[in-house]
Amino acid sequence: MTQTFYKKLPSVQRYNLNPLASIIFATQTQKMTIKAILSSPAYNTQTTIQGWVRTFRNEQFIAVNDGSCISNLQIVVDANSLNELDSKRVHTGTSIRVTGVLKPSLGKGQVVELIAEKVEILGECNPNEFPIQMKKHSLDFLREKAHLRFRTSTFSAIFRLRHLLSFAIHDYFHKNGFVNIHSPIITGSDAEGAGEMFTVSNFDLENPPRNEDGSINYQEDFFGKHAHLTVSGQLEAELAALALGKVYTFGPTFRAENSNTSRHLAEFWMIEPEVAFNDLNDNMDLAEDFLKHCIRFALENGREDLEFLQEREATEDKQKPIEERQTAPLIERLEFVANNTFERITYTEAIDILLNSNHYKKKKFKYPIEWGIDLQSEHERYLVEKHFKKPVILTNYPAAIKAFYMRTNDDQKTVAAMDILVPGIGEIIGGSQREERYDRLLEKCGQFNIPEESMWWYLETRKFGTCQHAGFGLGFERLVMYVTGMTNIRDVIPFPRTPKNAEF
């Protein structure tokens, strides 16, 4: 496993994620990361490592992990390096510093091991209280120990991959000439229309100032109006795109929906590129290329962690009934997506496919299928998982079921929207070509009951040098879920915020 990973070193170095970087550090301090040691063991040299004990076997072998990679380093101790008293203090979770000499391992499970000369116990870990043990814990249990779950192999792998994907996103946009825009987190715009919003206020909640009719007087609040946490940076991104050309946002987003599912969070991170002069096709090309880049980046730079998660998933799958198991191993699924063209069909074609499916004829769909109504999860899953068996981009939805800012097509019935659906997750990207025609946009505001005066700034961009433009939104956690194979969104963000839960 380790071997195959490090054959891919050149690509790692290219992105300045060089595991050897700490060797330079080591010449001064003797301290090395386990990742650096395993990537090219400097046999017979004195080395110091620091990390957390995973297991202590046979009172002779300590498996240590320092978070630099998924693999542990085996430490070999004896009475000289670790006295009996200290030996009793070494438990799973204990932090230690070990100095010794690297030798080829005599055992089978690893190529290199550190023959300890000195073991220092830095932080004890009472095993009667420490909940993380070297055995299988349920993800469910670990979710309640989110402050300690980083110590597990699974979560350290997930969060290293999350970092890689975050880096991949900035890398992609930067290399393609995009400008990163920090859209506001607090917004005074009350017409976002993308869901329930959290109020931001510094009022005394027990006794807020009130108007004569009893309603709360937000004019006296901090911002002089009713302010919220953002539910999307898109509108602001559009403003920037209509000057900078290509922009993207990547920041936290908040939805106060009472959603209790494995795919929703109250606080999540969203990526929203927006490109001037792009039409719907350009938008699809961008989204597909971008998604593939992120997946390839993870495959190239996070191979070892992906292999671990793949194995974990396979073990889990063995417990499940056959129909619930994954169709292919994780890495194979990712490679398939990275190397195949996404299917592109219109909403109307999708409805036809569904209506002509055997699944429909056998009445296996719970919800009705009819042009004009939104597709249900079961319909999307059928298209992606059964019919096409690959990511699908659905376009040109009926105007009534999509947002006000999407561009009306020439048929006057549909809008230039696109959703990218992937197996297992469902909708991962939603986007559109935006309505750039002032009159049309004004009309849409009316139809959607969005007060013109609250959108004056957005409308003005259509008055002053308007142009065709398009963009999309990608839920970052959904991308991390897809790449790691995790099936619950709460397991791909360090501290999930969901209804009734803001612990840590």
Added chain:
RNA sequence: UCCUCAGUAGCUCAGCUGGUUAGAGCACAUGACUGUUAAUCAUGGGGUCCCUGGUUCGAGCCCAGGCUGGGGAGCCA
């Protein structure tokens, strides 16, 4: 918010038709062993059976309400 399943030792879970002192593996302690891979073997300690109320001679088990969590749906990214 709706549907559905669950809550028993630090963790994973068993617990029969309601019946006497609630079990196993892991973890922990003590000892043995010492090139182990979640080491192994022996012995030992460890329980608010989610909470409240009810039915019953008797409730971990049945009933009602609540809390928490999982899965699915809606909303969506």
